[in-house]
Amino acid sequence: MNESSRRRPVTIKDLASELGVHPSTVSRVLHSEAEVARSAASAETARKVRELARKLGYSPHPQASGLRTGRTHLLGTIVPRLSDLVLAIMYEGVEEAAAELKYSAFVMNSRDDMEEQRRKTEIMLARRVDGLIFGDVHLDCPLMPELARRGVPFVLMNRRLRGFPSATCDDVLGGQLVADHLWDQGHRNVAVVAGEPYASTAVDRTSGFVDRWRALGGDIGQGAVVWSRFDTTGGREAVAAILRTARVLPTAVFAVNDFAAIGAMGALRSHGLTVGRDIAVVGFNDTPVAAQLPIPLSSVRSPMLEIGRAAVELLRRVLNHEPAESIRLKPVLQVRESSA
Amino acid sequence: MNESSRRRPVTIKDLASELGVHPSTVSRVLHSEAEVARSAASAETARKVRELARKLGYSPHPQASGLRTGRTHLLGTIVPRLSDLVLAIMYEGVEEAAAELKYSAFVMNSRDDMEEQRRKTEIMLARRVDGLIFGDVHLDCPLMPELARRGVPFVLMNRRLRGFPSATCDDVLGGQLVADHLWDQGHRNVAVVAGEPYASTAVDRTSGFVDRWRALGGDIGQGAVVWSRFDTTGGREAVAAILRTARVLPTAVFAVNDFAAIGAMGALRSHGLTVGRDIAVVGFNDTPVAAQLPIPLSSVRSPMLEIGRAAVELLRRVLNHEPAESIRLKPVLQVRESSA
């Protein structure tokens, strides 16, 4: 049985007294940069320290070192909800990348509520996180300028906001790809399930689509763009509204989110339309479920994991006072039966 | 502008010197039980301390108090993957309930890999979490007995394992509900997409179904129970295998997970079958998407949020050395078009 199975964790002092050296020597050997470490102990001593540390299963006490150094190696992330698959995958990227930098990541849900966002932020700051990643900014978000004033290091993910570093998908391009695709397929009468108007994702995807559509010579009427929630229910309701008010039925629907697209497909079927034959549907994010649906869903693939990783990289730069330019990752359209 | 916007956080010492009292007095006023607090300072002093703390935005330094007390108020959770909606929702419950107890929760993904589970556990223990919640135990999980020997406080969630406290859905009952339902609908030839054989959820749901089916006088052949992954791809492959090998085509399929059920529906449609007319499908968990699918999916509703909350309550008891009986929450069957 390994010594690490004893109850009280091994401390630096244990190692030091065992070897007859001073705790500071042990600390420098185990934790300092190569140069400091070398000037702190002979090669032989250093070897013995490291060997004993391994044997006894020493692991540094983060509360103790955090107290002394003022850095916790903790990184807070706030998302609207983890049960949104898109954010869950981005967070997996955050966690991976954070671990590689020897940071531990934390998540909290804000339910896309700005009061909750503020509350959760304060909880994380009370935990003394070294930096924050926000996946839930609104286009008018008073908290961000305030945090910047207070000198809190943070970056944005998923959604962007002018003036702050963010890691996002190039959502405008994503919307353009869909416009090109549907235009090429011969559609001339389309509708957009546009998502929440306070989210840059929704706004950019919609405007990318609409602007390109008009540039191609297409026409998009008043009732053809419907703001909605991002989930299945939101998609269903939005399509119901479109079907109710449209003068002419659209032949294609672009939903800015896969789950909204699934809800849209449900509403269309209830209306007696067969998706892929009577009407085309395109989603966004290309979540794993899109390809596996009974009628496989065309979708814009966004690099969700990479966005999470990029957010961590951005935050690393902010923490090191390096320049941090926003990162916009390229999406790719996956055409499937729902629009082919 | 509030004083809390200054860079260096306010400490107990700041409050003490401002008021001309000793830091220990401030500490007792702000943090101790009522009795200790009252014997530490006069009502008047206590009032002044609390007022100044609020005015300056004092918030205790968790690293410092954690160092002294040995408790971090940190709670680690390990799940197979957060991008599994079921676990994401359970974790939302964990986070909520933890916050109510003034704990902060942490999650990590193990990808259902036992080596990874061990690695992530060690990372969390190195962070000095007060306790752990595992959402990813396998039926043969060597880590759990080992942690119990080491005296690490932990509980299980979602999946159970004999001998350890767990918060789960009553999966056996869930399987029974589906058997009763399909039998009542007149089905006599059924197949099961059974999930991963190392997960108690899969095993219990399957055995609950199969045992009840046989008790009703039904028959389930060899090839009718197919183990699979829990995701859409897993469901698709499992149904493909069933369709390939079955002597007689089943008239109903029970998938122990909604996403596997969605994959199953896809495979059935590819095979030219219309779900709800030619063949019934029932899923498990009643995730929000089930009701919104183009063909709404019957599913066993499991109280995922409550399971997460229950896990925290269990862990609270373990940490307080109170007896902790496993909790099994009751599921309810939601019948929809896919099996009606």
Next chain:
DNA sequence: TCCCCTCACCCAATCGATTGGGTAAGGTGG
């Protein structure tokens, strides 16, 4: 031979909060 330098360490303060053990002042009972 003397001075200086390097090597390989040690010493002690420090981070912020907690907590067991005082202690001076004032009041009470005998």
Next chain:
DNA sequence: CCACCTTACCCAATCGATTGGGTGAGGGGA
């Protein structure tokens, strides 16, 4: 008047790691 108790505090050690500043021994150069 004195012993004793309560009230309202203060003092100092402690948790574990880090870090600026020593220091003694040994070696090399002038």
